[in-house]
């Protein structure tokens with residue numbers, strides 16, 4: 435089900451079943467469930483580690499199991515502070531388990547939506563669960579996703595589904611790219627079932643991915659631009675005024691998302707650099723990280739009242 439890349443020599447750490455304690459379900463999807471749990475003897479000097487455990491339903495096909503194995507092998511090779519850490523797998527029972535680091539605040543899309551400034555809050559009736567995120571904090575989130583994606587690009591890994599729904603938030607506003615394959619269940623409106631093929635997140639895809647089904651490091655850069663737009667708007671739906679089929683038309687006509695109110699020009703210029711129609715003209719994640727390095731959110735808020 436996932437799209438993790440080629441199998442690698444890295445062996446996956448085998449975690450014995452008796453070391454894993456599942457506490458409560460934190461996610462339910464078509465292909466399995468995710469639990470909050472504890473894992474013994476995972477880290478030195480620690481009796482147990484709080485973990486997120488993704489289970490793969492026991493009755494799934496042999497093909498899915500092979501997929502699962504390959505994904506686990508590949509995940510084990512990716513180590514970066516902005517990529518969700520994968521500890522290992524347990525295949526002793528019919529329900530296989532993948533053990534990940536636990537990110538306390540869940541997915542970034544939900545986190546942004548529940549930390550919006552008051553003004554925009556009352557529209558959807560959601561009560562703020564915490565303080566609104568400040569502009570400098572939004573920039574800090576964008577920088578962390580950029581570093582994670584730069585690392586994946588350096589590993590020649592094409593993600594194909596970068597979006598805030600597939601990023602996770604931990605304590606201290608730690609943000610990492612990673613997910614449990616639940617996005618199509620939890621955020622089904624982000625996906626469009628194109629004729630006969632799988633569900634595609636067309637609002638995050640460049641023209642070449644939608645029309646030629648090519649996915650590259652450069653198409654991930656386009657998705658990063660849309661992900662920045664999501665962060666700056668505290669989790670708005672891109673092209674929310676259009677249906678999926680209208681969005682496909684829009685992208686075909688080279689329309690790009692408008693500058694969100696309050697978004698500084700230097701951030702919107704970065705987005706536009708990710709949305710060049712010619713993939714080769716788009717910024718690289720390396721150049722984006724450079725440009726973000728010395729940037730702060732200088733734009734005072736009152737400017738977006740004009």
Ligand SMILES: CC(C)(C)c1ccc(C(=O)Nc2cc(-c3ccccc3)nn2-c2ccccc2)cc1
Nearest residue numbers: 435436437438505512517518611612613614615618
């Ligand atoms: C950022 C890293 C490299 C850590 C990464 C990259 C890709 C995925 C991924 O591909 N997720 C993913 C999608 C689906 C998926 C479900 C249903 C339909 C279509 C796709 N499953 N998974 C999944 C499978 C096993 C473990 C966890 C996640 C995750 C992290």
